[in-house]
Amino acid sequence: MRSSHSRLSARRRARATGGIPLLPRRIPARQILQGVARRRPRLERWPTLPILLAVLALALLLGGWTPRTSAIAAQSGAPALAARQQLASGPRTVARWFDPAGRTAMLLALLESQGQAPGTLTFTLPSGDEVQAQKLGPLLVLARELSQLSPDATFDVATTVCGPAKLLAAKAASGAGIAQQVNMVLGIHIGQGGLLAYAGLNYTVVSPASPVLFAAAATSCVLTSPQYEMKAGCSDLKSPCAALLTPAQAATQYDQSMVAAAAQGNWDTVYALTGQAVTAQYSSTAAFGALMQQQVQRVGRITALTPAGAPSAIQLNAQGQAYFVAQDNMTLDHNGSTSQKLITSYYVLEGGGWRFWFSCGAGSHC
Amino acid sequence: MDPTSHRPHPRSRTLLFAVVAAAVPTAGAQLTICAVDSAQKSDCSASAFAAHSIIAGDIRTVSSSQVIAVQVLDAASRQPMPNLPLRFTVGGANASTADVQSDGTGMATFTYIGTHPGTDAISVAPTSGATVRSATTATIHWLKTQSVVHPILFVHGINENANVLQRQEEWTTLFEALDATYERTDIETFCFVDDRAYRDATAPPHCPGPTTADCATKCISQSSVDDNAVELAKRVMDFHTRVGKPVTLMGYSMGSAIIRTFLAGCPNSPTQTDADANGRADMCEAALPFVDQAYFLNGVQQGSWLMTVKQGVDDASNLTGDGISPATSLAFHSVLPVLEQFIFDTVKDRLGGPDANSQAAADLTPQSTNIQAHNRFPIPSNIQAYTFYGSVQLTLSVDIFAYHVAGTQTLPLGDLVLLAQSDSLASTPRWGGASLCDACGPPDARGYHASTTGDQYHAWALIDAHDVNIADIIPAVGQTLQATAGSPVQHLNISQPVAQAPGSGVQVEDITHLSGNPTTDMAYEILLILMHHDGLA
Numbered sequence: 001m002r003s004s005h006s007r008l009s010a011r012r013r014a015r016a017t018g019g020i021p022l023l024p025r026r027i028p029a030r031q032i033l034q035g036v037a038r039r040r041p042r043l044e045r046w047p048t049l050p051i052l053l054a055v056l057a058l059a060l061l062l063g064g065w066t067p068r069t070s071a072i073a074a075q076s077g078a079p080a081l082a083a084r085q086q087l088a089s090g091p092r093t094v095a096r097w098f099d100p101a102g103r104t105a106m107l108l109a110l111l112e113s114q115g116q117a118p119g120t121l122t123f124t125l126p127s128g129d130e131v132q133a134q135k136l137g138p139l140l141v142l143a144r145e146l147s148q149l150s151p152d153a154t155f156d157v158a159t160t161v162c163g164p165a166k167l168l169a170a171k172a173a174s175g176a177g178i179a180q181q182v183n184m185v186l187g188i189h190i191g192q193g194g195l196l197a198y199a200g201l202n203y204t205v206v207s208p209a210s211p212v213l214f215a216a217a218a219t220s221c222v223l224t225s226p227q228y229e230m231k232a233g234c235s236d237l238k239s240p241c242a243a244l245l246t247p248a249q250a251a252t253q254y255d256q257s258m259v260a261a262a263a264q265g266n267w268d269t270v271y272a273l274t275g276q277a278v279t280a281q282y283s284s285t286a287a288f289g290a291l292m293q294q295q296v297q298r299v300g301r302i303t304a305l306t307p308a309g310a311p312s313a314i315q316l317n318a319q320g321q322a323y324f325v326a327q328d329n330m331t332l333d334h335n336g337s338t339s340q341k342l343i344t345s346y347y348v349l350e351g352g353g354w355r356f357w358f359s360c361g362a363g364s365h366c
Numbered sequence: 367m368d369p370t371s372h373r374p375h376p377r378s379r380t381l382l383f384a385v386v387a388a389a390v391p392t393a394g395a396q397l398t399i400c401a402v403d404s405a406q407k408s409d410c411s412a413s414a415f416a417a418h419s420i421i422a423g424d425i426r427t428v429s430s431s432q433v434i435a436v437q438v439l440d441a442a443s444r445q446p447m448p449n450l451p452l453r454f455t456v457g458g459a460n461a462s463t464a465d466v467q468s469d470g471t472g473m474a475t476f477t478y479i480g481t482h483p484g485t486d487a488i489s490v491a492p493t494s495g496a497t498v499r500s501a502t503t504a505t506i507h508w509l510k511t512q513s514v515v516h517p518i519l520f521v522h523g524i525n526e527n528a529n530v531l532q533r534q535e536e537w538t539t540l541f542e543a544l545d546a547t548y549e550r551t552d553i554e555t556f557c558f559v560d561d562r563a564y565r566d567a568t569a570p571p572h573c574p575g576p577t578t579a580d581c582a583t584k585c586i587s588q589s590s591v592d593d594n595a596v597e598l599a600k601r602v603m604d605f606h607t608r609v610g611k612p613v614t615l616m617g618y619s620m621g622s623a624i625i626r627t628f629l630a631g632c633p634n635s636p637t638q639t640d641a642d643a644n645g646r647a648d649m650c651e652a653a654l655p656f657v658d659q660a661y662f663l664n665g666v667q668q669g670s671w672l673m674t675v676k677q678g679v680d681d682a683s684n685l686t687g688d689g690i691s692p693a694t695s696l697a698f699h700s701v702l703p704v705l706e707q708f709i710f711d712t713v714k715d716r717l718g719g720p721d722a723n724s725q726a727a728a729d730l731t732p733q734s735t736n737i738q739a740h741n742r743f744p745i746p747s748n749i750q751a752y753t754f755y756g757s758v759q760l761t762l763s764v765d766i767f768a769y770h771v772a773g774t775q776t777l778p779l780g781d782l783v784l785l786a787q788s789d790s791l792a793s794t795p796r797w798g799g800a801s802l803c804d805a806c807g808p809p810d811a812r813g814y815h816a817s818t819t820g821d822q823y824h825a826w827a828l829i830d831a832h833d834v835n836i837a838d839i840i841p842a843v844g845q846t847l848q849a850t851a852g853s854p855v856q857h858l859n860i861s862q863p864v865a866q867a868p869g870s871g872v873q874v875e876d877i878t879h880l881s882g883n884p885t886t887d888m889a890y891e892i893l894l895i896l897m898h899h900d901g902l903a
Contacts, residue, residue, distance in 0.1 A: 319703035
């Protein structure tokens with residue numbers, strides 16, 4: 001049986017854990033905002049007015065489709081994608097970036113969502129722990145801009161943000177360290193419609209006994225030698241972000257790599273262009289390649305993939321994921337017997353590039 | 367009669383061919399067994415079969431009778447197969463056979479009396495040589511009628527009602543098993559200090575009454591874990607005084623959190639003054655010697671991620687770093703936001719609307735003051751701890767054009783309301799957890815794990831594996847993901863016959879070796895452990 005003394009001590013300790021005073025909120029002294037968000041001009045060549053109006057009406061009916069997308073479809077004369085009616089589009093409440101190589105991620109709340117404040121930033125560390133900051137002015141400004149931004153807009157912003165944040169442990173082994181106060185220096189570079197980003201992070205745990213650390217950090221809000229980096233299409237705060245392929249280019253690239261791989265048995269390029277949903281499960285190209293060769297033997301060899309019209313425009317769903325949809329006429333050769341099938345495939349933005357996400361198989365809701 | 371042997375008159379051949387062809391079993395017979403059990407509201411009617419609301423087993427006392435029904439359908443046409451000769455085969459403690467014939471609706475029944483305690487496995491097959499496409503089996507546990515005195519106190523979950531025994535809508539299998547062996551009057555349920563049973567005037571005997579005078583509006587079973595833990599201590603003292611034997615505690619969901627706090631000696635009572643808190647803690651410590659076993663059933667040990675969401679953004683898609691975070695679960699990164707939102711919406715709707723601002727919700731939030739406080743104290747070594755927790759395990763497959771890529775990694779989703787998370791008594795994972803098995807080894811293939819030294823902790827992960835194609839999650843949630851949400855080990859399903867009844871898909875390792883099989887159903891295993899402790903086996 002425990003003593004009353006030990007119990008009382010524990011009770012006191014339990015009460016003490018919730019009492020860490022918040023540090024005063026600081027707005028960084030220096031903000032560097034480069035570039036101003038501006039929308040790309042509408043297409044210069046317009047189709048005939050009746051077609052445009054019809055496509056525009058359809059786009060508005062389906063919701064969330066920009067006139068530009070519809071114009072592309074109308075220009076190419078492509079049939080509407082069968083999947084269009086099922087796209088899960090909605091207001092972009094969050095922006096989300098992911099660096100598979102660095103195993104880091106960043107999320108910025110763009111809109112008020114059931115109590116979540118706009119401008120709340122979450123940087124996920126490779127360990128699964130998170131650094132979370134709220135109510136830092138530049139982040140709120142950034143969130144407002146991104147919430148109104150079209151994914152095809154020209155946009156390039158870099159800023160450094162300093163201030164208090166919380167370090168949240170994914171799995172705490174004990175009551176200690178459940179939520180620690182930290183000082184954060186965060187450099188952010190966001191490009192191409194908010195689709196691409198770089199973030200570098202430094203943080204220092206604040207000791208309740210010496211909160212002066214934050215003041216010292218805030219006076220020189222400069223990111224040097226970041227402890228953690230999230231590279232999703234941009235590599236640092238200054239260099240231009242990598243150019244993102246258009247949906248049509250990305251889909252064609254994947255189609256060509258697939259046909260070549262099926263013919264030659266080298267699946268390296270397909271693997272590199274495929275999303276984490278697959279590549280994280282088959283962590284070597286050899287294992288993936290062996291699996292695909294088995295599938296070729298069993299199902300047949302894809303000999304041609306021909307785009308069936310233009311892909312959809314870039315979509316941003318409510319969860320902050322960027323994706324597009326493409327359709328291909330697939331030609332399959334199985335033991336000398338040739339068949340054709342229309343296949344709908346999704347591509348997702350991961351690590352600053354388009355990656356093949358999935359095709360709609362039999363019985364799916366695509 | 368075999369319908370394929372029917373020969374129509376030549377003049378009516380064309381018409382009859384169409385009729386007969388529809389009834390010919392082109393794909394073989396599909397035989398589905400059902401156990402009639404009034405306690406579990408299983409009448410094995412045609413409508414019950416149609417609604418899939420049938421159970422494949424029952425718990426009976428020796429010398430009583432058990433009715434088994436079978437429905438025979440053509441697997442292809444789904445039409446009844448009438449007049450099919452069938453043989454029921456009972457294997458096990460009461461081995462026997464019986465020949466019957468399906469009636470015009472494809473149904474047949476078989477009634478037998480169990481004369482020996484033990485477990486029967488019942489199968490059925492056509493004797494005409496007809497092809498069988500699929501056939502299910504039934505399991506019947508036969509128990510000796512006894513009235514062993516062993517006080518058992520059941521503690522329900524948040525938002526629930528203590529009249530669970532009388533209502534017979536949840537935990538019917540478990541109570542049926544306990545009732546057959548133990549003195550009925552010594553199986554009781556605990557009333558929360560604000561129990562819904564008080565408001566409904568359905569409180570079971572020995573509940574002391576609500577602590578609030580405004581029970582009409584405030585008795586919603588959402589009071590604090592601490593207050594209920596102290597109340598539980600009083601109840602244990604009272605129960606022990608009345609019966610004179612150590613009390614076994616069984617808790618579901620929040621009921622487990624209440625038990626855990628009590629077993630820690632009620633170390634935290636934030637709503638009280640220090641003097642009151644000391645008195646309350648002393649009450650708990652005084653009652654601890656009168657507890658012998660604790661059963662945690664999908665219990666809140668480290669909090670529920672749902673409560674974290676409720677306390678904050680109410681938007682599950684914003685969850686990151688959730689123990690199944692994008693950074694550490696790369697394969698699921700692109701589906702996690704949608705998956706989490708779907709699970710949140712589905713379970714939230716079925717939870718029945720706990721108040722996010724209630725003290726119970728605050729206590730059940732991961733890393734809450736309550737959880738941090740009780741984590742500091744181990745369960746007294748005189749008390750055996752048995753933990754059962756849902757463990758839905760998701761794999762994700764992907765189609766790449768014509769090629770199917772099977773998933774190789776597993777996403778552990780717990781019982782959807784509670785992640786499994788850490789076994790450790792002292793852990794406080796940010797997104798909560800249900801597992802409790804301190805200093806235990808890793809789970810075996812069946813999900814069982816136990817103390818590596820001593821015999822105090824035992825835990826069973828109720829594993830239910832699902833493979834979902836990513837196209838069934840994105841862009842719209844499809845049937846296979848819906849089925850995952852309906853898993854029998856899902857938090858809200860675990861109390862139902864689909865998870866509890868003998869012969870259900872939820873099987874656990876039998877650590878008593880009394881069932882005669884490596885695995886058995888959860889309710890029966892709990893009974894066997896109790897019987898083992900009581901020297902009844």
